[in-house]
Amino acid sequence: MIELQAVNKRFNPGQSNECRALADIDLRLERGGITVFTGPSGSGKTTLLTLIGCLARPTSGRISLDGRLLSNLPERFLTEVRRHTFGFVFQQFNLIRGLTVLENVMLPAYPLGRPYRELTAGARALLARFGLEPKAGSKVEWLSGGEAQRTALARALINDPAVIVADEPTANLDSRLSREVLGLLDDLAAQGRTVLVSSHDPLVFEAARVRRRLELRDGRLVGDHPC
Amino acid sequence: MLMSPALVALGLIAFVATGAVLLACGFALRILGCWDLASGGELQVRLERRTYLISTLLGFALGAELLSLLLFVHTAESLSSQFVGAMCATGVLNANAFGFPALLLKIAVFFLAALWLLLNRIDNRGYDYPLVRLKYGLLLALAPLTVAEATVQTLYFLGLKPDVITSCCGSLFGADGRGAAAELAGLPPEPTLVAFYGTGAALLVSGLAFRRRLRLGPLFAAGCALAFGVAIAAIIAVLSLYVYENPNHHCPFCLLKAGYGYLGYALYVPLFVAAAAGLGAGLIAPLGRIASLRAVVPGEVRRLTWLALGGFGIFYGLATWVIVRSNLVLLG
Amino acid sequence: MRVAFERQKYLIDYTLAALLRRKTRNLGLLLVYALLVFLFASVLLLSQGLRREAAALLQDAPEVIVQRLAAGRHDLLPADWLDSLRRIRGVSDARGRLWGYYYDPAVKANYTVMAAAERPLAEGEILIGAALARVRAIGVGDVFSLRAASGPPALFKVAGILEPSSELLSADLLLLSESGFRALFQFPPERYTDAVLTVSNPREASTVARKIALALPSSRPILRSEMLRTYDAVFDWREGVTFLALAAPLLAFAVLAWDKAAGLSAEEKREIGILKAIGWETGDILRMKLWEGALLSLTAFLLGYLLAWWQVFHGGARLFAPILKGWAVLYPDFRLTPTVDPGQILIVLAVTVVPYIVATLVPGWRAAIADPDAAMRG
Numbered sequence A: 001m002i003e004l005q006a007v008n009k010r011f012n013p014g015q016s017n018e019c020r021a022l023a024d025i026d027l028r029l030e031r032g033g034i035t036v037f038t039g040p041s042g043s044g045k046t047t048l049l050t051l052i053g054c055l056a057r058p059t060s061g062r063i064s065l066d067g068r069l070l071s072n073l074p075e076r077f078l079t080e081v082r083r084h085t086f087g088f089v090f091q092q093f094n095l096i097r098g099l100t101v102l103e104n105v106m107l108p109a110y111p112l113g114r115p116y117r118e119l120t121a122g123a124r125a126l127l128a129r130f131g132l133e134p135k136a137g138s139k140v141e142w143l144s145g146g147e148a149q150r151t152a153l154a155r156a157l158i159n160d161p162a163v164i165v166a167d168e169p170t171a172n173l174d175s176r177l178s179r180e181v182l183g184l185l186d187d188l189a190a191q192g193r194t195v196l197v198s199s200h201d202p203l204v205f206e207a208a209r210v211r212r213r214l215e216l217r218d219g220r221l222v223g224d225h226p227c
Numbered sequence B: 001m002l003m004s005p006a007l008v009a010l011g012l013i014a015f016v017a018t019g020a021v022l023l024a025c026g027f028a029l030r031i032l033g034c035w036d037l038a039s040g041g042e043l044q045v046r047l048e049r050r051t052y053l054i055s056t057l058l059g060f061a062l063g064a065e066l067l068s069l070l071l072f073v074h075t076a077e078s079l080s081s082q083f084v085g086a087m088c089a090t091g092v093l094n095a096n097a098f099g100f101p102a103l104l105l106k107i108a109v110f111f112l113a114a115l116w117l118l119l120n121r122i123d124n125r126g127y128d129y130p131l132v133r134l135k136y137g138l139l140l141a142l143a144p145l146t147v148a149e150a151t152v153q154t155l156y157f158l159g160l161k162p163d164v165i166t167s168c169c170g171s172l173f174g175a176d177g178r179g180a181a182a183e184l185a186g187l188p189p190e191p192t193l194v195a196f197y198g199t200g201a202a203l204l205v206s207g208l209a210f211r212r213r214l215r216l217g218p219l220f221a222a223g224c225a226l227a228f229g230v231a232i233a234a235i236i237a238v239l240s241l242y243v244y245e246n247p248n249h250h251c252p253f254c255l256l257k258a259g260y261g262y263l264g265y266a267l268y269v270p271l272f273v274a275a276a277a278g279l280g281a282g283l284i285a286p287l288g289r290i291a292s293l294r295a296v297v298p299g300e301v302r303r304l305t306w307l308a309l310g311g312f313g314i315f316y317g318l319a320t321w322v323i324v325r326s327n328l329v330l331l332g
Numbered sequence C: 001m002r003v004a005f006e007r008q009k010y011l012i013d014y015t016l017a018a019l020l021r022r023k024t025r026n027l028g029l030l031l032v033y034a035l036l037v038f039l040f041a042s043v044l045l046l047s048q049g050l051r052r053e054a055a056a057l058l059q060d061a062p063e064v065i066v067q068r069l070a071a072g073r074h075d076l077l078p079a080d081w082l083d084s085l086r087r088i089r090g091v092s093d094a095r096g097r098l099w100g101y102y103y104d105p106a107v108k109a110n111y112t113v114m115a116a117a118e119r120p121l122a123e124g125e126i127l128i129g130a131a132l133a134r135v136r137a138i139g140v141g142d143v144f145s146l147r148a149a150s151g152p153p154a155l156f157k158v159a160g161i162l163e164p165s166s167e168l169l170s171a172d173l174l175l176l177s178e179s180g181f182r183a184l185f186q187f188p189p190e191r192y193t194d195a196v197l198t199v200s201n202p203r204e205a206s207t208v209a210r211k212i213a214l215a216l217p218s219s220r221p222i223l224r225s226e227m228l229r230t231y232d233a234v235f236d237w238r239e240g241v242t243f244l245a246l247a248a249p250l251l252a253f254a255v256l257a258w259d260k261a262a263g264l265s266a267e268e269k270r271e272i273g274i275l276k277a278i279g280w281e282t283g284d285i286l287r288m289k290l291w292e293g294a295l296l297s298l299t300a301f302l303l304g305y306l307l308a309w310w311q312v313f314h315g316g317a318r319l320f321a322p323i324l325k326g327w328a329v330l331y332p333d334f335r336l337t338p339t340v341d342p343g344q345i346l347i348v349l350a351v352t353v354v355p356y357i358v359a360t361l362v363p364g365w366r367a368a369i370a371d372p373d374a375a376m377r378g
Helices: A045-052 A075-085 A101-112 A116-129 A145-157 A175-190 A202-206 B005-034 B042-082 B089-093 B099-123 B132-158 B180-185 B189-212 B214-244 B263-289 B297-325 C002-021 C023-059 C080-087 C130-136 C164-170 C178-185 C202-215 C224-245 C247-262 C266-277 C282-313 C321-325 C342-368
Strands: A002-011 A019-029 A034-038 A060-065 A086-089 A163-167 A194-198 A210-217 A220-226 C064-070 C073-075 C091-097 C099-104 C109-115 C125-128 C143-147 C153-161 C173-176 C194-199 C219-223
Touching (some): A019 A045, A019 A220, A045 A163, A075 A086, A075 A101, A075 C282, A086 A145, A101 A116, A101 A145, A101 C002, A145 A175, A163 A175, A175 A202, A202 A210, B005 B042, B005 C224, B005 C342, B042 B089, B042 B099, B042 B132, B042 B263, B042 C282, B042 C342, B089 B099, B099 B263, B099 B297, B189 B214, B214 B263, B214 B297, C002 C023, C002 C282, C080 C091, C109 C178, C125 C130, C130 C153, C173 C178, C194 C202, C202 C219, C224 C247, C247 C342, C266 C282
Parallel strands (some): A034 A194, A034 A210, A086 A163, C109 C173, C125 C153
Antiparallel strands (some): A002 A019, A002 A060, C064 C194, C064 C219, C125 C173, C143 C153
């Protein structure tokens, strides 16, 4: 369970180009299901996800995870929490070119120092689950868009996180591939993982387990619709 | 002035390391002034990020300082052929007034640097920077020593003149001379050996007890310091005699010569490592009370204690081997 | 412990792949780095080899040489001194030596001419050093002519060439019989250039020297240990000066390394951003950067050191020989005995790797502190 209280985020505070990305967000996110963040671009969806996913610290306010206060922890410890709790899927896929599909999937586990055999076995199992096993040894630059996003999804799951954070996961995919990826996210929610998606793609709401839709505008929460 | 690649390398290390430490001191002052872990402000984030750079930089700089003690002694020994009257490193260190002060400063920096590196290592594993103030406070204490070491070493190198006739170890470590070195050389062999093995046994007992009860840390640290001192005294007073098989040759530096199979390195390296590890283990044990270090400190202390006991073990084993094997009969 | 070890293995793995992905960029730096190691290692290996060679030569040199001085100028030594020298306690034997320099305008070089008491040479026979034989293009059986002090050229038959194994010493050497030597230089009878002593206990050489100076006030005893010391100091000095001269390329290298490390490509910045977003910590990136430096340093070091080793011990050490050996017309052509010295490796590492680390640490850290949320903000 994630809880935000009076969270603010400013970029470049105190300077002429100061910009208020989020203002006074109060929010409780329960475990499980899919929560969708919507809103026009620049409304603060992505910034909110970076704060929830421990990628950045709020300028003020409190964020806690399962009752443990995270917002005042140093970056080093935030990374520690992030590794074990969150898996990330990005709009641009963000795979590392020149490495194979298998290596890309294993990357988030490198700093944990898990035994090599165990780690490759885990990564191969994930690839098999997403139908990517034949591609395991090929370089990621040769993948199609759908394959790339599935690889990214496998990578997000390698450390077995409880929460999947997906930032506009369908923005670079056509409708068929979008449905495919959303189906996979739906499966993850079915397994009991919490899925947080930011999107303004109406297709997202077709997913069966969308539980809640949060609407943002100008850095403020303006709507909270259960689905 | 004498010039050789080893001197150039030592000078380079001292220069770079002192530079790094001074740079880090500027940072340390800001840490001590502005550190506020609860704040998520820009300044705090910047400071936190800078700690990575500073601690890596100091890791290298102080690591190089540890190695430079070894290189320094090795160089002094190898230069001994170039000084009239010098038979070993003693003569070279005696070639001007800065030689022995440089060595002593380097030894002091060695121990403090080892302690700092240890604190840094532990601090990096606690998630909330538990030792940040202690670490940078200690750095401020270490800085003047490093500067002094670099200065004295440079003065020493610049003042090395091969045409100066220096004195050999016989005059410094002679039992009938004056000064601390001669006092040590003049210690009677039998009580010295008793003290030597007595301290060893006491250290072993306190080490084993310490492994069970971390509260005994300061006691173990004190024991290690004492054992280190006794060991040095025993080398000068007794062990050297057995090595050279000569009842009057007390020099602790001739041991480093190839002629004695580089025995000195085999004795000094474990001794210094063990003393540093033991002091460190004893001094960090109380830090186990800090919440974020509760999981880290006991394991680290146990490892260091083993390292200390192992190092002293090698040293005592080798010393005993030397005594048993020697043809010299000192004790009737 | 195991975890930490595994983690380093993964980091090395990733770093290696990253280095290979940017081959061309890293290759240039690697070559410059290896060249620098090569230069430093060459100087050290060569002077170390020369020092050993000189020490080996002096091993056979006499313990004490006695010269006679006339008001500080070197003078010929009368034969009756030999008897007085033998009478000094501790001296087991004293022999007079005949030798001198001979300037040959044809090759503009000095030869060392010496009477070889221990070799059976007839008056008109001569033994010559190998370098000299090369320069004058003569061999065994040829006739070698020298200007004699009496006027007309003296002709000698070359009875042999000195074996090349001792070439450092014998490159420019001419050996004559004693009578041949005296005739050539019109050397006064019962006089010698200097005397060499054999001492029963080498440790007592300095005591013997003191006694000689007392017994024969116009004598100057020279100890072998003094010569050894002079050699050591000379080689050390030359080495040190060459090292300082190499400081300029070292600085240039450091600037290059800094520049390379600071100028991260957009691709590399993107990669670091991704790594941080998916769970790598600043420390992990920094460690990766350090591994990058370590792998590069190690490769450069191996490459440079092996190349230096090869050129010094098998390639004739052409590079620094003129500086370290000193200048001469008759270069001895000799092979040094190959050696590897850990202390030396430590010194080469200290002067090349330390500047590299210093130059790349800050840029590496700058890369490592990239915001983890950069990958999301795209």
